[in-house]
Amino acid sequence: MSLSVDIRKKLADGKREFRLDVQFELEGNFQVLYGPSGAGKSLTLKAIAGLLKPDSGSIRFQGKTYFDSESDTHIPPEKRNLGYLSQNYGLFPHLTVRKNIEFGLKGLFQIGLGKSDTGSVAKLMELFEIQEAANSYPRFLSGGQKQRVALARALARNPEILLLDEPFAALNPDLRQKMREELKNLRDRIQIPILLISHDKIDSDFFGVSPLYMEHGKIAYGPVGEN
Numbered sequence: 161m162s163l164s165v166d167i168r169k170k171l172a173d174g175k176r177e178f179r180l181d182v183q184f185e186l187e188g189n190f191q192v193l194y195g196p197s198g199a200g201k202s203l204t205l206k207a208i209a210g211l212l213k214p215d216s217g218s219i220r221f222q223g224k225t226y227f228d229s230e231s232d233t234h235i236p237p238e239k240r241n242l243g244y245l246s247q248n249y250g251l252f253p254h255l256t257v258r259k260n261i262e263f264g265l266k267g268l269f270q271i272g273l274g275k276s277d278t279g280s281v282a283k284l285m286e287l288f289e290i291q292e293a294a295n296s297y298p299r300f301l302s303g304g305q306k307q308r309v310a311l312a313r314a315l316a317r318n319p320e321i322l323l324l325d326e327p328f329a330a331l332n333p334d335l336r337q338k339m340r341e342e343l344k345n346l347r348d349r350i351q352i353p354i355l356l357i358s359h360d361k362i363d364s365d366f367f368g369v370s371p372l373y374m375e376h377g378k379i380a381y382g383p384v385g386e387n
């Protein structure tokens with residue numbers, strides 16, 4: 161991936177103020193953004209996804225400008241062609257597993273799926289081994305199954321990058337390790353760049369990358385040899 165982030169954002173909710181001031185450039189297909197709770201990791205990911213508009217700066221991905229305050233460019237999230245997984249997975253409780261994934265494919269305004277669409281939904285359910293839960297609602301799924309559905313939904317649109325916000329945080333320790341292994345396998349199979357947020361150093365160690373470390377709204381250090 162070639163991702164360049166250089167953004168500033170001031171957030172205030174009355175009593176508290178938080179300043180995000182983030183600069184980094186990423187090459188390679190997998191990176192972990194790591195740091196303590198409240199460091200500004202989720203805000204950074206949201207800005208890349210287009211869900212948070214920075215006050216100033218720029219965000220560029222694979223040569224495309226997603227955000228640039230100088231030229232007043234702010235591409236909306238649905239036009240950024242990325243898969244974004246929030247901390248709670250964001251599944252729609254009133255939609256079955258199949259419908260949740262179809263939503264990923266077609267968005268809110270679908271008017272029926274074509275044959276190739278139903279084929280890709282079936283393939284995704286197979287890839288994540290959730291075919292048996294196709295007609296179940298999210299509340300009947302385990303944490304690991306929910307995460308697989310969310311990943312399948314994020315991949316349905318054939319994104320150019322996957323942004324994962326603490327994908328293991330909601331899982332119990334056993335499942336967490338299993339899902340780490342699953343994600344590692346997925347990474348090796350799908351060849352889509354992944355940027356993963358974690359407050360646990362284990363994640364960057366597990367995936368064999370030197371992380372970008374963030375605290376107090378800033379990148380404190382980057383992969384060895386960069387900054």
Ligand SMILES: Nc1ncnc2c1ncn2[C@@H]1O[C@H](COP(=O)(O)OP(=O)(O)OP(=O)(O)O)[C@@H](O)[C@H]1O
Pocket residue numbers: 171172173176177178195196197198199200201202203204359
């Ligand atoms: N709208 C807002 N107004 C003021 N402060 C905010 C707002 N949104 C987030 N913050 C603050 O910004 C800081 C960074 O939040 P963020 O969610 O990015 O942290 P994080 O590094 O992802 O932490 P965690 O690992 O706990 O999710 C936090 O202190 C949070 O309280």
